[in-house]
Amino acid sequence: MTTTGPRTPGPLARLIAPVRRRVVAATVLQGLAAGTGIAPLVLLVELARGLLAPAPLDADRLWLLVGGALLAALVSLLLGAASTVVSHRADDDLQLAVRRDLAAHLSRVPLGWYSRHGSGRAKRALHDDVGEVHQLVAHTVPELAGVVAVPLVTLVYLVTVDWQLALVALVLVVAGVALFARAMAGGMAKMGEYARAMGDVSSATVEFVRGIRVVKQLGSQDQASSRFVAAADAFADFFVAWSRSTTAVTVGSFLLLSAPTVTVVVVTAGVLLAAAGRTDPVDVVAFALLAPALCAPMNAIGARAQQITGARGAAARIADVLAVPELVTTGTATPEGARVELRGVRFAYEPAPGDEAHEVLHGIDLTLEPGTVTALVGPSGAGKTTLATLPARFADPTGGAVLVGGADLRDVPADVLYRTVGFVFQDVQLLRASITENIALARPDATPEQVRAAARAARIDDRVEAMPRGYDSVVGEDVQLSGGEAQRVAIARTLLADPPVLVLDEATAAVDPSAEAHIQDAVSELARGRTVLVVAHRLPTVVGADRIVVLDDGCVVEDGTHSDLLAREGAYARLWAAWHDQAAPAEEAVR
Numbered sequence: 001m002t003t004t005g006p007r008t009p010g011p012l013a014r015l016i017a018p019v020r021r022r023v024v025a026a027t028v029l030q031g032l033a034a035g036t037g038i039a040p041l042v043l044l045v046e047l048a049r050g051l052l053a054p055a056p057l058d059a060d061r062l063w064l065l066v067g068g069a070l071l072a073a074l075v076s077l078l079l080g081a082a083s084t085v086v087s088h089r090a091d092d093d094l095q096l097a098v099r100r101d102l103a104a105h106l107s108r109v110p111l112g113w114y115s116r117h118g119s120g121r122a123k124r125a126l127h128d129d130v131g132e133v134h135q136l137v138a139h140t141v142p143e144l145a146g147v148v149a150v151p152l153v154t155l156v157y158l159v160t161v162d163w164q165l166a167l168v169a170l171v172l173v174v175a176g177v178a179l180f181a182r183a184m185a186g187g188m189a190k191m192g193e194y195a196r197a198m199g200d201v202s203s204a205t206v207e208f209v210r211g212i213r214v215v216k217q218l219g220s221q222d223q224a225s226s227r228f229v230a231a232a233d234a235f236a237d238f239f240v241a242w243s244r245s246t247t248a249v250t251v252g253s254f255l256l257l258s259a260p261t262v263t264v265v266v267v268t269a270g271v272l273l274a275a276a277g278r279t280d281p282v283d284v285v286a287f288a289l290l291a292p293a294l295c296a297p298m299n300a301i302g303a304r305a306q307q308i309t310g311a312r313g314a315a316a317r318i319a320d321v322l323a324v325p326e327l328v329t330t331g332t333a334t335p336e337g338a339r340v341e342l343r344g345v346r347f348a349y350e351p352a353p354g355d356e357a358h359e360v361l362h363g364i365d366l367t368l369e370p371g372t373v374t375a376l377v378g379p380s381g382a383g384k385t386t387l388a389t390l391p392a393r394f395a396d397p398t399g400g401a402v403l404v405g406g407a408d409l410r411d412v413p414a415d416v417l418y419r420t421v422g423f424v425f426q427d428v429q430l431l432r433a434s435i436t437e438n439i440a441l442a443r444p445d446a447t448p449e450q451v452r453a454a455a456r457a458a459r460i461d462d463r464v465e466a467m468p469r470g471y472d473s474v475v476g477e478d479v480q481l482s483g484g485e486a487q488r489v490a491i492a493r494t495l496l497a498d499p500p501v502l503v504l505d506e507a508t509a510a511v512d513p514s515a516e517a518h519i520q521d522a523v524s525e526l527a528r529g530r531t532v533l534v535v536a537h538r539l540p541t542v543v544g545a546d547r548i549v550v551l552d553d554g555c556v557v558e559d560g561t562h563s564d565l566l567a568r569e570g571a572y573a574r575l576w577a578a579w580h581d582q583a584a585p586a587e588e589a590v591r
């Protein structure tokens with residue numbers, strides 16, 4: 001993201017602002033630690049000077065130098081440790097604060113956001129992105145002080161020892177840094193292309209892996225893998241060309257900045273100067289010992305630059321998640337009763353960047369009376385699922401209002417709303433916890449008898465009893481549940497929560513007859529005495545509904561009972577006939 005005009009802090013600067021002072025303190029401490037870390041070497045040089053001097057040994061002075069070197073090493077260690085403590089404390093506080101903010105925010109974003117992005121984006125922000133910022137605050141920034149302080153302090157000392165030799169070393173390092181900067185600039189210029197090629201490989205990989213089962217069934221592996229292979233080849237070609245264009249400069253910079261090169265060149269120059277009587281041989285020892293320190297930290301710059309780029313991306317992603325609008329609730333209304341009303345409801349999904357918003361519900365008026373079952377039917381893409389998610393406030397309508405028990409959902413506190421409206425959708429979410437905990441999620445105080453009663457009503461009790469640890473069996477560890485079983489656990493959970501209004505998205509796929517009978521029994525149990533809205537993907541299941549609402553292209557086109565609608569010979573009758581011609585024989589074949 002680019003900004004113009006007065007400089008506004010970027011997402012990374014804003015994110016770490018609360019701990020900025022402590023990061024600065026840790027950086028200063030690390031700089032001091034790195035600077036004092038050079039002192040023992042300097043004192044060693046002075047020790048050599050004392051030992052090699054023609055004059056008699058001044059033992060006291062030499063011991064003083066040894067003591068000084070030890071003390072400097074100790075101080076450097078202590079300063080480094082203090083820096084680590086300060087930076088890690090700051091990092092701990094920052095991680096906790098950011099994770100708390102994210103968790104609180106994620107609990108208030110519309111449920112529809114999760115349907116659209118899956119839980120992967122939330123996990124990435126909470127775990128991976130916070131981890132990248134940790135790397136920056138706890139390690140990268142303080143360590144950069146060392147990268148700067150060590151060569152600077154060394155250079156200042158070496159200039160005082162012999163400015164000519166220092167100049168030789170400086171020319172080498174400057175040439176190396178210039179080459180390195182060129183290599184980095186070349187690399188950065190192609191970064192966009194690199195990201196594109198990498199993106200192509202990852203989307204081709206995802207596509208290939210996702211479709212692998214279907215592809216294998218159809219025996220067309222070669223065709224399916226061709227896009228993946230083409231993307232991988234294109235990436236390899238790009239990478240080879242990229243490396244070729246930067247290899248010479250990169251290798252040149254590494255050679256110039258390597259400790260052996262700098263040492264050999266400077267010592268050779270020192271020997272020549274000493275032979276010409278223009279420098280003291282002991283000064284050459286100083287360069288032999290300290291010249292590597294001029295360039296050693298440079299090698300860390302590449303990795304640090306990558307960590308800074310990574311943390312910038314992570315902070316931007318965290319900021320994006322925090323910017324997702326929350327569902328605001330005035331908290332001023334409590335539903336009275338279980339009537340659900342949709343008044344002139346319009347809905348448009350948020351468009352992808354660059355696209356125009358596309359309205360999918362165009363002014364729906366619908367009242368669901370307490371204790372009745374209403375089935376939503378219609379062609380694929382008519383807006384059934386979108387409509388069904390609105391009473392559970394997955395999102396707010398873009399026009400009109402949704403009321404439950406006379407209260408506009410925007411005025412109902414979230415906990416009251418979810419006690420009033422329950423939902424069981426196809427992608428059932430079970431926790432990696434015991435069956436009991438999964439069923440009692442909304443009522444942790446439920447007794448084991450209440451949990452079992454709900455499981456019995458949901459026709460899952462027998463299956464749970466047969467599990468290795470019964471109701472204590474952990475889902476995903478002790479037992480793997482089929483889709484139908486998971487759905488019945490979710491139904492048991494909803495039965496126990498006992499919400500007066502219920503939204504159900506019926507399974508799309510045909511399952512075997514006994515499993516379907518179990519699910520239908522469980523659903524009937526669930527529907528008893530509640531206001532139920534069910535999205536029916538398979539027509540035979542709607543026959544007994546009190547009312548059938550036919551949606552087409554985001555509008556209600558018919559409304560009535562099964563026999564009324566058949567007699568009307570309109571949209572529903574056509575759907576029914578089409579289902580009999582196509583889907584029914586296919587389902588029979590599956591059975």
Ligand SMILES: Nc1ncnc2c1ncn2[C@@H]1O[C@H](COP(=O)(O)OP(=O)(O)OP(=O)(O)O)[C@@H](O)[C@H]1O
Pocket residue numbers: 115116349350360378379380381382383384385386387537
């Ligand atoms: N998350 C989303 N973002 C953008 N558009 C969406 C999203 N979900 C659904 N749509 C669009 O909204 C329209 C209605 O979709 P919806 O899933 O509500 O229909 P449906 O009647 O339930 O279909 P089906 O029976 O196939 O499940 C479709 O055009 C669909 O492409």
